[in-house]
Amino acid sequence: MQQIQTCEPAGNQPPASEIRLQVLMVGLGNEILAIETDMVREIIDPVPATRVAGARTFLPALINVRGNVIPLADLRLRFGMPAAPATADTRIVVVEIEIDGDPVTLGILADKVFEVTEVSSRHTQQTPRLGSQWRPEFIRFITKWNDEFVIIPDMARTLG
């Protein structure tokens, strides 16, 4: 909820129900995710990752980003998509989210990074046309961008 409030552009008074977000469009498998720019720290090229035995499958590794050791999340696995090898387009989006009141920095594997844009909850799509692997509690809302469905995930819940 906090994120929603901070993301409202000042001066522009949308209807109470409408949420406008500055987001980074990220390709993951066949889907497009929108990650709020507020939480994005940087986008880096893939770096060598260190596997963590015993960790949850969607948090399989650690990476070193400028002297900080952070977990690398593979959201494909969290969203029930098959794992895929890295390609020339693969990037790591470094985000900082809040979990139980503490800031947590992590890298998110992205198959492709598109652009920064703005989405609005006005175009929210009620029909979850997505497969059952999408657990509803991970999704804040689904909207449309360039005629494509875009998922705005609830990062804290997805990773927590």
Added chain:
Amino acid sequence: MELDPTEIFRQEAAELLDSLETVLLDLGQTPQDRDLIDAAFRALHTIKGSGAMFGFDRVAAFTHDFETAFDLIRKGKIDASGDIVTVSLAAKDYIRTLIDDPDSTDPIIGEAIVEELQRAIGGLGASAEVAPAASEDLDAPAAPALAGWRVEIGFDPTIPCNGTNPLVLLDDLRALGPCTVIADLDAVPELSGLDPEACLIGWTVTLHGACTKEDVEDVFMFVRDEMKLTITALDGPSAQTPAQEWAPLDMSMPAAVMVVKSLPAVEAPPAAVERPVPEKAEFARRSEDKGSTVRVQAERLDELMDRVGELVIAQARLSQLAHSGTDLAIKAIAEDIERLASGLRDSTMGVRMVPMGSLFGRFRRLVHDLSRDLGKPVDFVTVGEDTELDKTMIERLADPLVHLIRNAIDHGIEPAQQRGQTSKSPTGRIELAARYVGAQVLVTVQDDGAGLDTARIRAKAEEQGLIVPGTPLSEHDIHQLLFHPGFSTAKTISALSGRGVGMDVVKRTIEAMRGTIELTTIPGHGSSVTLRLPLTLAIIEGLLIRVGEGRYIIPLSAVEECVELTAADEARARGRSFLTVRGDLVPFLRLRDLFDAEGEVAPYQKVIITTMGDTRVGLVVDQIIGSHQTVIKSLSKLHSDVTMFSGATILGDGSAALILDVAQLVTLGQSRVDNDRTSEAA
């Protein structure tokens, strides 16, 4: 960064009060110890003096009575009885509240404490207060009559800057007996050249009084280092003569006194301490002062530690690069930097380390109070006060230990009568010990009480619905119920413990520090709680190893030896994972299986024998790469479910490597041994 002088006083007072508490508690045990009495007196005197200087008038006024009482003890007029110690401890608490929150402190409490003090010292304080000279005479009739001292006083010119008022000291001298004071104005320059902040006057005091040389010296106790003091005994008969001789000179005194009096007026405001001009003189003096300390904010230390951590990583990369090349000059520099970096690392870490004794001291008071309130006499023994631990960890340990000690006294130690019925001494014993074991610090709270009542714990747990009645549980499992939130076996809820909010909080706090808590008990002989804490320093010596394609760090302090896993061993170990090391059977874990590692199995696998306390476990690895300066980076909250690793680090090539949590692996190895045993038995 400017610190408010008042805040400095608060911090200093807090330290003084802490040390006062320790001294008082020691005094309760050895009431005749002169050094302790002097230390208590000095602490009180300083609190009073600086309290008055910084405007804490109530503190100064209140402390005054106690200072007087300890002065009497010092002079041997009264004994430091248990009552005085108890009331002084109460006074110490009251002074603390007076300093921390004067507005909400009720003076009635203070008055009550002072009354109690007067009762404890039998009214001596008051009489000494009103007529000190008279009481001196009464109490020391044996002293040579009317002998006296000639006291030559030459202060360091800077003393007014430190808040010392020479006139007060002269007044103190007068309190010892009739004095003739002569000022030596030779060093005072013309008015134009006069520095109003310097004390250039010397004094010669002829003191007629039946006091000892120590009494005179004590007056100058706090300025002794900043003055020249010559004390010579006056001859009996000639004692009168100099006084008469100098008497006419006294006529000239008013002028001198005028000059002197103007001094305190100038230096009176507390801000005087912060004045920059006298700083140089002060520095010069301080630098001679051995063992002086500097206050540093904790964040600055953290920042320094981070920087050192980065430096060590960069140095590791440099070393790797230098050793892969052929340039001897670069190798030499890399080695130099390695040496410097490790020295810097050690000193930086040393700065953060605090001896456990600083924490243990606090509990003596707790035990003292609890033992009195519950009527259970208790001997409190501390061991390993000089075991050092990171300051932040020490802070976090305080509350859990309070709970454990409370529990030990309240639930563990039986009432004295009950103890009398057994062979135990009526005085209970609680031992708080700290020691290093490998890469961990063990903190143990042990009592010699009744031990845990397993049946009662079980009954209570069933009653509270924590377990289904009749569930087969081992003793160990039943004891674990104590850590369950909301569990309490106390028959009555006392003000101290028994609310059941203790042990689960303790467990959580210790686990948050990546430590473990163990409970052992022997019915009738007491129980002990052991906290195992990782020595989580920011940087450790590690052993870099390879398992499959991954590289890992094992804390070197946990490594006992490395042996090769021969084919024979392997063949013998089939099915069961045991290794014979010098006649001992050591269980081993194949990290390859544990980590589900990929890649070729090395033809000659190595076993690293690690220890944790008394248990050993071998870890089978593919390759031992070498030692590595390991900067510990804690694992992310997202990886809090990972148990085999205690942290991560960055290697020379910039990749991350995990640090093995040896304690967890040893436990795992041990549990496999137990499983093997049980399956064999079955």
